[in-house]
Amino acid sequence: MTISLDALNAAPAAEFTAHLGAVFEHAPWVAEAAAARRPFATVEALFSALREAVAAAPEARRLALLTGHPELAGRAARAGRIAQASIAEQAAAGLDRLSEAEFARFEALNAAYRERFGLPFILCVRRHGRASLLRRFEARLASDPETERRSAEAEVLRIAALRLDALVTGAGALRVAGRLSTHVLDTVRGGPAMGVAVELAELVSATESVVVARAETNADGRTDAPLIAGRPVPVATYELRFGLGDHYRRAGLDLPDPPFLDLVTLRFGVAEPEGHYHVPLVASPWSYQTYRGS
Known part of the structure; x- marks a missing residue:
């Protein structure tokens, strides 16, 4: 309490x-x-x-x-x-x-x-x-x-x-929390990608991962809330997994079977628990890129 x-x-x-x-x-x-x-x-x-x-x-x-x-x-x-x-x-x-x-x-x-x-x-x-x-x-x-x-x-x-x-x-709260967020930009349409399934997993070992959060992008291409917020972002290696193929299939694009890009995975490390990590996906059916934002 x-x-x-x-x-x-x-x-x-x-x-x-x-x-x-x-x-x-x-x-x-x-x-x-x-x-x-x-x-x-x-x-x-x-x-x-x-x-x-x-x-x-x-x-x-x-x-x-x-x-x-x-x-x-x-x-x-x-x-x-x-x-x-x-x-x-x-x-x-x-x-x-x-x-x-x-x-x-x-x-x-x-x-x-x-x-x-x-x-x-x-x-x-x-x-x-x-x-x-x-x-x-x-x-x-x-x-x-x-x-x-x-x-x-x-x-x-x-x-x-x-x-x-x-x-x-009260006033002057301690700075003990970090944040991890993402968004998806669709370079085919030149705007945010809505309805992309997003999964965040922590890699525990070479053979084990634990799902930390699941979400779906909104009309702004972002998740409604950060994937991690209000607490430290644990030091770890993570994977962000995006259901890109399903997004383009729903959009009616004529994709090959199987598509060149289906489930896109970004693997990245967090070393600053109180840091702000923004890990976006900028993608088309044929390419993608990312960067660390804040």
Whole structure:
């Protein structure tokens, strides 16, 4: 349930802490410290106060903040014995739907990481697709303890920013969301292509993809809403699949059988979760092109 920034500013300290206590995993003391600095003019100012409370905390508390995070796809997560926010975040990343082989891989990585650093591996999973998540996990295993501590703290702040953005409405919202959109231009007719079926899929591996969104272009050649919006665009390789052949068949064009272009697939990568990616298709029955817009 969301709450306005004005209501948080006016709430008793205990109520303020109750609303924001789960923004940092098992660490309501962060919200308690920030409550004394009210009122906040913007949500950004509120987040700054929370971040500064973490930075000013004693070493033992800061370490406990890290160790309080659950392992990714670990046994506690599989059994549902972690915080509700973490359950939702791991589920959104597909970590509750892994194969036994994938769970075993995560278990081995979790054990190796904890043995090397004495911490759970912490990553803001809502900013990553599954393939990117595993690459980051393996890469950070090669890090040194000091660098990894800084990385873990930075990821805790990213997780907290997304949780706060979902909880609090008001001026000066945090910039934590990206956007992915598309449109189709028909060079035969010299205008937008209406009624083109569009499918967005995330490539998980060389043999697996997961459909993220399906839509159809409207009279402007665009989808009625972005394919991803209101959240980070996970770091991943994607495919946009356009039913171009069906569009031209409905338009009455005399196409060969099979058509030269039927299902057009654009494969592209997203490296900036908070970025704006516009990936259009400019097409005829015989050619197509694309580019990155914004």
